[in-house]
Amino acid sequence: MVVGMSSDPQFDQFQGTSSYIASDELRHAVNVAVALGRPLLVRGEPGTGKTLLAENLAAALGLPLIRWHVKSTTKAKDGLYVYDTVARLHDSRFGGDVRDIAKYIKLGPLGEALSSSSRVVLLIDEIDKADIEFPNDLLLELDAMRFRIDETGREVVAAERPIVIITSNNEKELPDAFLRRCVFHYIQFPDRELMTRIVRVHHPDITDRVLDNALEAFFSLRATPRLRKKPSTSELIDWICALKKSGVDLSKVGHGIPFLGTLLKTESDVELVQKRAKA
């Protein structure tokens, strides 16, 4: 596909950064989301750089990044603001002035992004970790980019629509109404060629032969059937780091893989691979 022939110079804002290699399709999706002012929903295997995308987008555009790491207990309203009733109750015990409720309103990450006077990048990380209704509760705020603090009656309206990057690990189905409002991109696991470029960015001094051997071992490990968790890009980079520091020469090791623990994170996977290596 052709990227970079845009008639609008504003469009191709994101080209990847020196430390983040993005595929053409991903760059295009990011630029569409930025131009339309819609959230970008990024899905893909863990470790394919979904979270890093937001960081690097913010760095590339020179905008501040606000992160919202969603957990299983996160409520949509917490992202906007929290009214700290306990602190107010506590203060009232000690005779403090508690008449100003606004003092006890703490903006959450989404609230902060919307009240910011300049444009920001908001990362909503792992949205599928939360309750299934969670994305639906955000529809209005993400659409209108405004919300109201009920306790004080204050209306927060975004001066400039923030760039919203949402990541999901495919653990749960997301509601249709939410999906309709997003720009969607699925990050495919990098092929060997792209992976070579990615590793080079992180380890510029690595020699071709070492890189070749490492990738060979890595991709054959990924092809092992029945792995509970396949090693990801970020684990590959850690592993190469360990190889370099220890000075182990992969081509001389033979069948066994050194520092297997950096690539495989469950006991059963390690056992499985060791068993296959012996066979």
Add this chain to the structure above:
Amino acid sequence: MLIDFLFELRRRKLPVSTHEWMALMEAMALGLHESSLDGFYHLCRTLCVKDIAQYDAYDEAFLAYFKDIHTDSLQLTEQLRAWLADPKLLEGLTDEQREALKGLDLEKLRELFEQRLREQKERHDGGNRWIGTGGTSPFGTGGFNPNGMRVGGGGGRSAMAVADQRLFKEYRRDVVLDVRQIDVALRGLRRLGREGAQEELDLDETIDQTCKNAGELEVIFRPPRRNRVKVVLLMDVGGSMDPHSELVSRLFTAASRTGRFAKFRSYYFHNCVYNSVYEDAQFRKGLPVADLLATSDRDEKLVVVGDALMHPAELLDPGGSMYLYTSTRASGIEWLRRLAHYFRSSAWLNPEPERFWSGTTIEVIASVFPMYALTLDGLAQAVRFLVRGGERPRVGDPSKWVRAMGS
């Protein structure tokens, strides 16, 4: 002109909404498609298709619309299904013919089938040799051979083997009627534990501590209680299970409600579990049983739903699989044993009325899995067994099967 493309997409079951289409128009007005077809391809996909599973259908729609190329595989499948679903029934077989049809064993049948599949070049209806519909050949669908091998479609309750994809309804439908009753029964299937963040106000403890503090407020939080039970549900679909599909879908609806279990996975199988279970009721996405076990904790609860009715050969003979192309040396009962041994607690729910259980393969399977009727009572008992253990229900007399099972 592009509005036709929208309908092309929707015709292929891509749930593109007006909302998304307007966004696409807006994006094109901004020139985001870069005035190229390639650009439009990516722009439209990123805005209108939100599931990687639908990418293929999108590609087809795109090709069909923009290049006049018809790779109508979706429709082709429909035509095939329609053909298989409409077997011509042959009537008026003579007694002699009926007699001749009996007494072919599975091994011989399979050899013959493969041999004939190689020889056959065209569709056949009727006749007594080729694979087709109607007819008295042991192979095909809608035929009259009691020991025959069914090829696709058709109903009936004891076809020996099926060698083709069939039409099965996906069980995932939201049936509301009576789901509540099942809901209530399943509520027992839980092991509560306080886990995670301390976010619930512990009122009793707060009052206690505040009193001890001589009235100084002391607020105590605790984590909320959550269900920690994990469930793997295996469902038998198609064939003899068709009459029960409504009931099974209700069970599925209730069990798959979000938040019910800490982890819930469901798979399909046909007749008996062999090498693989399937993620969809069309048996397209297989998951080897070994992989299922590798990705499961032994503490997960295994619940199997099925009528456990089949030809004894399908259960006891090594390689008695319904799927000719996936058969292995292990028998169906062996696969079931592996499952039952791996999971610490498991139960089989059977929609077949209990009075029909004796003298069938249900007795054999009940010696491997604790067998309960898929009624509210049976469900409640199964839930009790899964949570607390205890004595397994006795079904019939499996001793007469022991010889057949060779153990």
